[in-house]
Amino acid sequence: DIQMTQSPSSLSASVGDRVTITCRASQSISSYLNWYQQKPGKAPKLLIYAASSLQSGVPSRLSGSGSGTDFTLTISSLQPEDFATYYCQQSYSTLPITFGQGTRLEIK
Amino acid sequence: EVQLVESGGGLVQPGRSLRLSCAASGFTFDDYAMHWVRQAPGKGLEWVSGISWNSGSIGYADSVKGRFTISRDNAKNSLFLQMNSLRAEDTALYYCAKSARADIVATLDYWGQGTLVTVSS
Numbered sequence: 678d679i680q681m682t683q684s685p686s687s688l689s690a691s692v693g694d695r696v697t698i699t700c701r702a703s704q705s706i707s708s709y710l711n712w713y714q715q716k717p718g719k720a721p722k723l724l725i726y727a728a729s730s731l732q733s734g735v736p737s738r739l740s741g742s743g744s745g746t747d748f749t750l751t752i753s754s755l756q757p758e759d760f761a762t763y764y765c766q767q768s769y770s771t772l773p774i775t776f777g778q779g780t781r782l783e784i785k
Numbered sequence: 786e787v788q789l790v791e792s793g794g795g796l797v798q799p800g801r802s803l804r805l806s807c808a809a810s811g812f813t814f815d816d817y818a819m820h821w822v823r824q825a826p827g828k829g830l831e832w833v834s835g836i837s838w839n840s841g842s843i844g845y846a847d848s849v850k851g852r853f854t855i856s857r858d859n860a861k862n863s864l865f866l867q868m869n870s871l872r873a874e875d876t877a878l879y880y881c882a883k884s885a886r887a888d889i890v891a892t893l894d895y896w897g898q899g900t901l902v903t904v905s906s
Contacts, residue, residue, distance in 0.1 A: 711893070713893075715830075720880060720896040723892065723893065723894050726894070732894070768890055770890060772889065772890060773832055773846055773847075774832040774890060774893075775832065776830045776831070776832065777829075779829045779830070
């Protein structure tokens, strides 16, 4: 199985800050990496697919990059609605689909 | 508008069975693979099972293999998860999720709101 490791596990930041969340795969997954946002009591929402493609309706202050084993999610200027938990997920060739453990982004 | 509505959750004793359903609308159901993903209270996301558009490819997490069975009825735009021999560690919110492709391994682009399964005596 492909293991996904996110860092940090939690992060405190202020509105307007630039933040970066990292996701590392245990083997190369090319660009088969997706990012999801989950707010308390809500279902996960797809933000970025194929490492860097923004899902429709997602604000451009969010961006993704990386390939192979190392990936990042960047929020250029934090807004109040961005405080949530973020998960990476690999969709490489074989099952099981695996998620990172999550990064909780909190207001400082 | 894509809608996924799960049902069938509830309180069940260890060792018993439960069948979850997911009613899909707003897209051509038989064009896409579908998945079940669960989230234990206060924990992260765990993929449970997936099924390709034509049921030709099916997969399970090791934690549920041999106990859970995924199926779909394309005529009724519905996804199912038969859960047998339930354990306390199966307690979670179970999400139905739509794949972005017909292939079973893909991005999950839409999610339902989940149905809660609690396994306890």
